[in-house]
Amino acid sequence: DADVTQTPRNRITKTGKRIMLECSQTKGHDRMYWYRQDPGLGLRLIYYSFDVKDINKGEISDGYSVSRQAQAKFSLSLESAIPNQTALYFCATSDPSAAANYGYTFGSGTRLTVV
Amino acid sequence: QKEVEQNSGPLSVPEGAIASLNCTYSDRGSQSFFWYRQYSGKSPELIMSIYSNGDKEDGRFTAQLNKASQYVSLLIRDSQPSDSATYLCAVNVGAAGNKLTFGGGTRVLVKP
Numbered sequence: 001d002a003d004v005t006q007t008p009r010n011r012i013t014k015t016g017k018r019i020m021l022e023c024s025q026t027k028g029h030d031r032m033y034w035y036r037q038d039p040g041l042g043l044r045l046i047y048y049s050f051d052v053k054d055i056n057k058g059e060i061s062d063g064y065s066v067s068r069q070a071q072a073k074f075s076l077s078l079e080s081a082i083p084n085q086t087a088l089y090f091c092a093t094s095d096p097s098a099a100a101n102y103g104y105t106f107g108s109g110t111r112l113t114v115v
Numbered sequence: 116q117k118e119v120e121q122n123s124g125p126l127s128v129p130e131g132a133i134a135s136l137n138c139t140y141s142d143r144g145s146q147s148f149f150w151y152r153q154y155s156g157k158s159p160e161l162i163m164s165i166y167s168n169g170d171k172e173d174g175r176f177t178a179q180l181n182k183a184s185q186y187v188s189l190l191i192r193d194s195q196p197s198d199s200a201t202y203l204c205a206v207n208v209g210a211a212g213n214k215l216t217f218g219g220g221t222r223v224l225v226k227p
Contacts, residue, residue: 004190035217040121040123040219040220041219042121042203042217042218042219043203043217044217044218045214045215045216048214075123087219088126088156090158102160103125103147103149103151103161103164103205103215106158106159106160107158108157108158109156109157111156112158
């Protein structure tokens, strides 16, 4: 099994619908992140969490919310999806004791299309 | 000014040549720097990390860091068609650390 698992892998949804993207990890890492990727824009941080009780907004949090249900689970919700939220979404984890050298572990991504 | 900047490319190099990628960053407090490779539709994979000025070599890859000039570069020697991908520069910014800011990526095309 993958260390960081994202579900679903692909999703098409309609404008105005609520949708949840899920991320679970077996790395035992405290720190988890949600990024979105658009062509030419690299990865932009949506939300991050350094432990279960710690949730922080990233640079593009508007229109999104998150829930850290457990150390291993971090979900991203789009309350009312809009077409410009069409993107590739990545979940990532890191170990603070090793992060300086090892960066992140990424999930396989969720390709979301809002029509 | 974006926090982390890269030339979007594409950078076209013949097979066997050296590919040279550059990245500049704005936060002088940045401590750790990473290069990720990303194939189309796939997740980024870490290929190099560097946190001290100078060069760091790993196989065909060399990362170079110059904190005074605020740039980090990646050299790919003996480029292979399998190196064709987008390369993302990432910088660990902020006092709390461990929150990566990514550049937009440089697309590399290695032609046989």
